[in-house]
Amino acid sequence: MLDSTIKTKKTLRQIAGVVASLKQVPIVPFATIFVMMVVAITADWIAPHSPVEGNLSISLLPPSWMDGGNLSYLLGTDRFGRDVLSRLIYGARVSMSVACLAITITAALGTLVGLMAGYLGGFIDTILMRLADVFMSFPGILIALILAVVLGPSFTNVVIIVLIILWPRFARQVRGEALSIKEQDFVVLARAMGVSSWKVMWRHIFPNVIPSLAVLVTFEVGWVIILEATLAFLGVGIPPPNPSWGVMIADGRNYLEMAWWISFFPGVAIGLSVFGFNMLGDWVRDRLDPKLRQI
């Protein structure tokens, strides 16, 4: 067979493999997250009303399927007459963007620290891990609150808070992986072929750390969403009038009896998204674990 034929057959086989593995993808978490992402990105186009401008004359309208409801305000309105659905949609954007950005930065920093501690070892390892211990020994929510009050409410600060609380978890896990991977023969061989420490960390250790890192990321995203909502609920999150799900729950707190929908729907949204990410994490872990054991 010609080389080109061999190569084409190989590529087709690889594509078929990817398509086949897509079939195994669990629908529910993927659909949930996909929908959230789409909603977050297309908020400007799909939200029926503005999330911040309210019409006092239609405040506290119940969801459309109930008595007194209005079809153009599908999930009702809050006490300022703002459309719950629209706020929910924009809230998705807030939650998703905080979660994604915060997790990315935290994972990056935590991974770097973990790689250095695990691979370089010795003094560097001791210092970095003691630092991680210090950060981890404080209860997360407490730190979050204190920092939020000290730093003030803003998008950046929420990301910083997540970073401060969460980096040790990533660092610890990556360090553990790095410690076991660096004993592998191929790492010894890479060093024996004259590859420098940083190149070894980047090319050999890091790619083999990615599977467990991916699992951790999916699980922590749910946590970050909840943290952001908690901070918003307590009034120290992203400032108004940005419609965070947490803020919506806070707003509806005093109306639980008469206008339950203001707090209910954002609560459901949080629950669904966390659930979706956790299920995704389970699936990722199941897929990657057996392969991990090969090493």
Add this chain to the structure above:
Amino acid sequence: MLEVRNLKTYFFTRHGVVKAVDGINFRVGDGENLGLVGESGCGKSVTALSILRLVPSPPGRILEGEILLDGEDILKKSEAMMRKIRGVKISIILQDPLTSLNPAYTIGDQIGEAVEIHQHLRGKLVFRKVVEVLKLVRVPEPEVRAGDYPHQMSGGMRQRVAGAIALSCQPRLLIADEPTTSLDVTIQAQYLDLLKQIQEQSGISIVFVTHDFGIVARMCDHVAVMYAGKIVEFSRVKEIFDNPCHPYTTALLKCLPRLDIASKLVTIEGDVPDLSTLPPGCSFAPRCANRKPICDEKYPEEVMINKNHRVNCWLWSPQ
């Protein structure tokens, strides 16, 4: 070409100092092969790592000695200079082909890594070199195989790839640390033949770290028998089979099962000693059939049996 003088590599652990390599001397000439033989735990692999200065450094340290590569002591070189020697002048093949390769990259990428670093090539030129070295280790269809991942290959093929990586920058010395132990017997023979062919073509020297006298007989010019961190006997290969002097060597050779005569399998009584609590005299004394009182008191001096044969044993000393 390679001369090791009085090399001492100790591991400083909480339970004591483990004298993994305790003052060994040997020489490897150009194009010659040395077999470093001994049981598990005798220090042969640590010797290999010490030559490359890859001893894991928190517990381990090279305390003393000189390792002369073409006359230059590489123990005195900086880490940066060592990185130019590793892979280029000295390479290593490890025992387990399964873990010797990074599962995340194609074998072409892994072979190409050393080529990129040491020969400063990029892209197509790297690929060409990779194919060239794959041909050298007799991997069929090298252009296609270069895109394979390690898990797509058999053990024997992987060990060839490991060989390819080691030979990619034309080193002068190859250290083969039990290269065939994980392979099945027919593949073992093929692999050794391959190494012999490569040696004939390139004049490379090979140090075989092994417990298998068969490999020594087939591939090596000289052999050093190690026990508890020391070389107890060193000679030309033919002589070690014809005239083994050290009781440990004799015992090891007796352990080899014989195919011509039906006989019971022989073992050496006792266990390898704890390297952190070695006795003052000869380390083999507790298990030696020819033990004398002096063996427990002083470590045997070196005795030259003839020009090419030395042994450390009181049995052969004039006393």
